[in-house]
Amino acid sequence: MNEKEITKYFDFTVNKLSDPSGLFSINNTLFDEFNPKSANEREEFLDLCDEIKSFGVNHGYFKIIGKPANNSGYFKLTEKGIELKKFGKGHEKFQKGLKKEPLTRYQKIYLTFFILFGIIGAIRLFIPSHINKGNENNQTIENQIKATRSLKFSLKNTSEFDLKDITIGLPDTALTYNFLAKNTQTEWTHVKSAFHYGFVRFFDTKDRKYFIQPIDYMGEKAFEKGELTYVIKNIDSINQAFELDFDYLDESNIK
Known part of the structure; x- marks a missing residue:
């Protein structure tokens, strides 16, 4: 559908x-x-x-x-x-x-970064090239900004089943994956935010359906930076159930 x-x-x-x-x-x-x-x-x-x-x-x-x-x-x-x-x-x-309403907190953050990148670009354009070549701090600043713009998300399958037609529901977006083999992990995707658990739905190769629907996030704090991995494990094919774990790496520990 x-x-x-x-x-x-x-x-x-x-x-x-x-x-x-x-x-x-x-x-x-x-x-x-x-x-x-x-x-x-x-x-x-x-x-x-x-x-x-x-x-x-x-x-x-x-x-x-x-x-x-x-x-x-x-x-x-x-x-x-x-x-x-x-x-x-x-x-x-x-x-x-x-869309006609005032900017949200996320939109204001992104607008700030957009203006900052514009200023950096203007400086690099008008300052003499030999000064730019000797100044490596600009590149360092850009790398630091890029690293803290958003949360990196990945999905890991530690079960003994190959998975397909996977949907992950996050607060600001829905991610889909066609296939994820057992004991493998997806590539990183940049997202705005995520909680340590969320909506997860997938099928095994025998078309058995599994899903978890969170009740609410009251009192929970969303991750907005760093690296978050949802881990699917301990799949029970008889009861069509599974465990959802997570790994989180704080951005201050990412090199």
Whole structure:
């Protein structure tokens, strides 16, 4: 299912909520609309619900309140989600409206770095070349700035299973990997921030599905610099469960 279809059903779910401040189940909200009967229809319905949950959490519209026995999950709209509900015109138009609002903290940080790089570039352009060649401090400053701009993220598979169709949900983005062999690790990716755990979903080579959905991040502090690795281990193929660990290297120890 592509992002356009997911966005369509996400908007449908939000608009159908009668109480923006109350608890709701995505599965129950959509069940009457799809009324899945066959095993194949039920599987497609549950996959769609998972996609909507991930979309809502990763974009900051939903927060998980509890998880009942049927694993469907209860949710509540965040302040951003309530604004979307009141807006009533869907995610895409809502996002366009947000772009006109004042700069966020992250945008201000990036703007500062952009101006700083512009100043460095102007200095190197107008100062005589022989002075630039003898001044290695400029390059050192640029390297230090580049190293502290963002968090480096990687995913490691220490299990005995090869994994495929992997999705990692972080506060500001979603990462996807087509395949990750056992006892291997992905290349580093620059991201804005991440907590020590997050949404993780993947399949093994027999198409068994595994996922972890965080409840919330209340009281947690996000990593914004350094190197963070999510570690998938101890996969239980019978119960379709696994452990998610992490390794973090503080930027002050990175050489």
